[in-house]
Amino acid sequence: MQRIGVFVCWCGSNIAATVDVEKVAQTLAQEPGVVYSTHYQYMCSQAGQEMIQNAIREHRLTGVVICSCSPRMHEATFRKTVEKAGLNPYLLEIANIREHCSWIHKDKLTATEKAVILGRAAIAKVQLNAPLTAGQSPVTKRALVIGGGIAGIQTALDIAEAGFPVDIVEKKPTIGGKMAQIDKTFPTLDCAACILTPKMVDASQNENIDIISYAQVEKVQGFVGSFSVTIRKKARYVDETKCTGCGLCTEKCPQKKVPNEFNLGLDNRRAIYIPFAQAVPKVAAIDPNYCTMLKSGKCGVCAKVCTAGAIDYKQQDQLITREYGAIVVATGFEPIRLDKFDEFAYSQSPDVVTSLEFERLMNAAGPTGGTLLRPSDGSHPHTLVFVQCVGSRCDGGEKGKSYCSKICCMYTAKHAMLIREKYPDTEVYVFYIDVRTPGKNFDEFYRRAVEEYGVHYIKGMVGKVTPQDGKLKVQASDLLGGRQLRIDADMVILAAAIEPDKTARPLATMLTASMDTNDFFTEAHPKLRPVESPTAGIFLSGACQGPKDIPETVAQASAAAAKVIGLLVKDSLTCSPCTAKPDELMCNGCSSCEKVCPYGAITYIDKPFRGPNRTTLIRRVAQVNPAVCQGCGACTVACPSGAMDLQGFSNQQIMAEVDAICR
Amino acid sequence: MQDRVMEKAAALLESGVCTRVLGWKTGEFFYDVTPAVFTSAEEVRTQMVYNPFCGPNLSKYLIAESRKEGKIAVFLKPCDTFSFVQLQKEHRIARDKVYAVGVQCDGMIDMDSLKALGLRGVTAAREVGDNLIVSTLYGEKTVPRREALSLRCRVCKSKRLNDCDEIIGEQGGDLPSDRFAQVEALEAMTPEERFAFWRSELSKCIRCNACRNVCPACSCEKCVFDNPGSGVRNKAAADSFEENLFHIIRAFHVAGRCTDCGECSRVCPQGIPLHLLNRKLIKDMNQLYGPYQAGADFDSKPPMLAFTPEDPEASIITNGRDGQ
Structure with a gap:
């Protein structure tokens, strides 16, 4: 006979204000098998835990149900509690009456009723719980960082510093990411390249770091401690080991009309190229979409001029499979496409640019050599209009993003200040909804733009930009002045919203890491575990988790590294005993479970079974490797005969819960 | 032959x-x-x-x-x-x-088709060219062979x-078949009409299990409906609505594995068009995950057991289909 104890937590007023905890405890005491039922202010407190332990000893409990917060919060805590009192930790069930009940209901009567039902389901389940014992799994002491921007570089450097090998996979031919494209950084106005490139060099020279550039993650298998990742290293048609990065080929290549993505298409590069002077690795790559040799087999100039003999037109994509203990996602961001914002004439005039394009126009290594010139005619612009929140903070999110892109206020203040500093003959207007400057020395920076540099900050939005007679007619409203403005501008700069990189979504699927509706990776806890994904062993670094500026990105990158190091120093991890288990007598041997298992935990054996009349039947049956199984349950659903069950979450237990709820 | x-x-x-x-x-x-x-x-x-x-x-x-x-x-x-x-x-x-x-x-050929042609008291039938000569208690009748074909063979x-x-004989190839026409007709119904249709059809079921026993996809060592531990065995018999769900559950169990051989409908003593449930799932899978024919080859991955990042997600499916 089961002897179940029920413990209802008030969680201060979190639960008790909406749920009549005393009534819940009394009602659940009537359930079959329940021999003890009580309630207390904070079950997770020392006193609360002792209360549970005493009850286990005193009432010889065989199962414990705690009605409290989400098991994600305190299941581990309470498992330890019951274990110390001599009960198997898996004979504990938690009924979530906080997140699933008190927090979402207002009416005390209905919330109490629901709390009772949730408790009843947990009691029904715990009746069928079996004691389970956890095993151990090893940790591969190598980390993978996906994305080689400032976030990925910082995370990799910190992990490498701690003595663990780490690989950076970067989809572009060079690491550096968006920061490499930026001219100056706020709020100190130091040059981005000057602070980034030494870090890139550090990464390339660090013995523990292996940079796999021009590559993408193709497949991820395994779980925390032992991931197996397949990386596709794209053919760059240049032998990385031979290329010296002299750049001769990039000067001689006859194909000159390739839009230069590093300068956002504002100028052209050759078909063979090194993205920028400080690229790491400094190795050329051939763009197969433009190379005449690769397209038609006629040319071969680069191969002729290359003294190192590094050109290899026959190079193929290469698949690398490596084992990792932890994976850090640092896939970063992209500015949104501006197709839906044609009122700003972005597609109609080359003088309407995005802020990132503007970074290149101001950069000494950019297409204009750092002199601010209008893209249309190369003339010096006198009137410049900045439009904030293009696609950010959009209502409904239909046209743009509902969130604030966070970095635009600051970089616009930076741009405005730099223009006024270099070209005092200019008039600079900034149209904004709000100016948001939380951050160390940020507001001071913005005030300087307004007060010292005389930038015209106007609260209000630009309604329309019309290219006319070489000018951009800007129509806008000044909300504080209560008037309509018409400005003849030479250039308009749009602070385009930022969104996660397009590769993030398929990557999240491979990693089984969750994302929010905007495709930003979700953290395990928004406040307390901000650099971990809810998927064990997956960590988040930089803007892939949400819009961030450089200081914040670097801070998060180092935090993610700290978490990775904390994992990699362990020799083994305790695995969950909630793994799949086949009932061999019912198994058809059909391989359905094997096909859906993302961890490769299922194999088959031919096993003799006793048949009728002393005969032996050989049947193909599934075997689960409990060290590899992660208890995802995919196999239990795929199994046509219901032979596969998840320990701790068996079909019978789930059905018992459903029945208890529907009773 | x-x-x-x-x-x-x-x-x-x-x-x-x-x-x-x-x-x-x-x-x-x-x-x-x-x-x-x-x-x-x-x-x-x-x-x-x-x-x-x-x-x-x-x-x-x-x-x-x-x-x-x-x-x-x-x-x-x-x-x-x-x-x-x-x-x-x-x-x-x-x-x-x-x-x-x-x-x-x-x-x-099947008997239902012959009966539908008005033939009674059939004692023998033989094929002559494109015709079928049917001997009945009331004399010989000649009918075109294609009109005597079983319904499933008409949409081969x-x-x-x-x-x-x-x-x-000769090796054949795949044929263009409008086997989903009936499914489309059902899809065109309002949910209420469709519910009424299936309730009326499935309420004829006497749970003889013939459909399950004949189905090549229903070949489990132990069927969940025979397994007391599965928690569904008694449910199915509990009331008529749960009973109806037997066929729906069965259709889901064979989804992606059903080759559309039509045996379920052939053996049903109550004449329930059970194959339509399977065809609906086949049609949906084809639409969502690309064309797939169970049993056509050894290499293709069954859509219900395969995953690609391009697979549509449930919410998107609903939005797309209902046009919401």
Whole structure:
């Protein structure tokens, strides 16, 4: 006979204000098998835990149900509690009456009723719980960082510093990411390249770091401690080991009309190229979409001029499979496409640019050599209009993003200040909804733009930009002045919203890491575990988790590294005993479970079974490797005969819960 | 064709290629043809039949038969070979214990179609060219063969004989088939109409389990509906609505594995169009995850057991289909 104890937590007023905890405890005491039922202010407190332990000893409990917060919060805590009192930790069930009940209901009567039902389901389940014992799994002491921007570089450097090998996979031919494209950084106005490139060099020279550039993650298998990742290293048609990065080929290549993505298409590069002077690795790559040799087999100039003999037109994509203990996602961001914002004439005039394009126009290594010139005619612009929140903070999110892109206020203040500093003959207007400057020395920076540099900050939005007679007619409203403005501008700069990189979504699927509706990776806890994904062993670094500026990105990158190091120093991890288990007598041997298992935990054996009349039947049956199984349950659903069950979450237990709820 | 099948069966036994032959024999009535195992050429000559009423799909019998001693020869029509391949994909048939003879098929006749043509008291039927000469208690009638075809054969998806050791007649290919027309008609109904349709059809069910027992995809060692531990066994019998769900659950259990052989509807004594449930799922899967035919080959991945990042997500499916 089961002897179940029920413990209802008030969680201060979190639960008790909406749920009549005393009534819940009394009602659940009537359930079959329940021999003890009580309630207390904070079950997770020392006193609360002792209360549970005493009850286990005193009432010889065989199962414990705690009605409290989400098991994600305190299941581990309470498992330890019951274990110390001599009960198997898996004979504990938690009924979530906080997140699933008190927090979402207002009416005390209905919330109490629901709390009772949730408790009843947990009691029904715990009746069928079996004691389970956890095993151990090893940790591969190598980390993978996906994305080689400032976030990925910082995370990799910190992990490498701690003595663990780490690989950076970067989809572009060079690491550096968006920061490499930026001219100056706020709020100190130091040059981005000057602070980034030494870090890139550090990464390339660090013995523990292996940079796999021009590559993408193709497949991820395994779980925390032992991931197996397949990386596709794209053919760059240049032998990385031979290329010296002299750049001769990039000067001689006859194909000159390739839009230069590093300068956002504002100028052209050759078909063979090194993205920028400080690229790491400094190795050329051939763009197969433009190379005449690769397209038609006629040319071969680069191969002729290359003294190192590094050109290899026959190079193929290469698949690398490596084992990792932890994976850090640092896939970063992209500015949104501006197709839906044609009122700003972005597609109609080359003088309407995005802020990132503007970074290149101001950069000494950019297409204009750092002199601010209008893209249309190369003339010096006198009137410049900045439009904030293009696609950010959009209502409904239909046209743009509902969130604030966070970095635009600051970089616009930076741009405005730099223009006024270099070209005092200019008039600079900034149209904004709000100016948001939380951050160390940020507001001071913005005030300087307004007060010292005389930038015209106007609260209000630009309604329309019309290219006319070489000018951009800007129509806008000044909300504080209560008037309509018409400005003849030479250039308009749009602070385009930022969104996660397009590769993030398929990557999240491979990693089984969750994302929010905007495709930003979700953290395990928004406040307390901000650099971990809810998927064990997956960590988040930089803007892939949400819009961030450089200081914040670097801070998060180092935090993610700290978490990775904390994992990699362990020799083994305790695995969950909630793994799949086949009932061999019912198994058809059909391989359905094997096909859906993302961890490769299922194999088959031919096993003799006793048949009728002393005969032996050989049947193909599934075997689960409990060290590899992660208890995802995919196999239990795929199994046509219901032979596969998840320990701790068996079909019978789930059905018992459903029945208890529907009773 | 009939003679060639019988001769082949006898020859295979006599030459020792196999020790048993899986074929058909006449049941209570001449059209009531039943699967049977023959162990000698003599038995084949006296009992075995092959005629246009040999609808039953023999593939499922191979699960048990291929586990026995010695090799078994089997005669398979094109649609049966899809089940044959599908069962092999699920590791249910020991292929090395089977000698598969594919038989060219021009579609099978069934009694319901003859009755629909107004024929009563049928005692025999023979094929002459494109016609069927039917002997009845009231004299001989000639009907065009295609009008006597069973409903499933009228929308035949393929005449291809998959994975056979030998073929009698000619190898065929996939056919354009409008087998989803009825499903489309159901989809065009309002949810209320559709609910009423299925309630009325499924309420005829007497739970004889014939559909499950004949279905080549329903080949579990222990069916969940027979397993007290599964928690659904008693539920299905609890009330008529739960009872109806038996067929829905069964359709989901065979989703992605059903080859659309149509045996479920053929054997249903209550005439419930059970195959429509399976076809609806096949149609949906084709639409969502790309065309897939269970049992067509050994390499393709069943859509319900495969995953690609391009797979549509549930919420998107609903939005797309309901146009919300």
